[in-house]
Amino acid sequence: MIASYNPAQIGDVLVVVLGPDNGPQQVTQKQGIVEIKDQSGTVIGYNFFDAQSRLAELAGQNGQIQLNSVQVQKLNQALQAAGFSTLLPETEASKFVVGYVKEMKEHPKSSHLHITTTEVEDGKTLQIVSGSPNMQEGIKVVVAEVGAMMPAGLIIWPSTLKDVESDGMICSGRELRIPNAPDKPGALILPDEYQVGQSFDFKQAQTLFSE
Known part of the structure; x- marks a missing residue:
């Protein structure tokens, strides 16, 4: 919601x-x-x-x-x-979570897209297509799950990128509008202390790129 x-x-x-x-x-x-x-x-x-x-x-x-x-x-x-019967959900978990890129392979129809298998909680994984040039296996990232609204207003829904399904988005620091994040493409790679499956804390992240 x-x-x-x-x-x-x-x-x-x-x-x-x-x-x-x-x-x-x-x-x-x-x-x-x-x-x-x-x-x-x-x-x-x-x-x-x-x-x-x-x-x-x-x-x-x-x-x-x-x-x-x-x-x-x-x-x-x-x-x-x-008289409407469909009600709004009263509780809803954050749609921005810490994920872990377990597997990555190249997109068969694109030279710059990658197909990732990204864990988001307790073994649950999502297939996410990413164009981040620094994408690799074994990194912790911020995942905008389906239903998330990005700071710029974009809503994340299931999509198909060059015939490959993608259920979410791996975010960059600038897309998340974190202060001093590099103004260039690339996934935000989180430090080891972040735990896979936890909600991404935007307030805590304000110091990730401290000058």
Whole structure:
């Protein structure tokens, strides 16, 4: 689940994304809430109009919003009152995690892409296609899992790069907007003390590239 609020661009509307936009949509509006479904009938998002009347703490905010459990409960009460049956998840783990590149092979249809098998927790692995020039086996990296919103606003969904499926993104320091990160392509290689599977701590990472 990704929530964003940009009153300067779209007015007092809280946008909540639950899934990827894959073609034609079905839209239903009731009591100031727009429900958006994909062509299969799956709810992929909601737009909450008059958002500050629902969540007063949105005043002065802009960009991605990290909704807490109380805020999610308020929005779900509004959804139920309007007659919508699909509710927002009340708890959700961070979509940015420490990963470990277990295997890497060259992409058969690209000279610069690599196909990685990257562990993200307790033996769970993801196939992630990466164009990082410093990609290699045996490194710890930051993985943006499916459903993550990058600092620049890009949402990570499953993709296919030159016929190879990719479920996530291995991030660079500059993509994560870490202070003083090199302004060039390349995965952020984390120090050994980072533990595979733990949520990536953006606050702790502020000193990774200290001058």
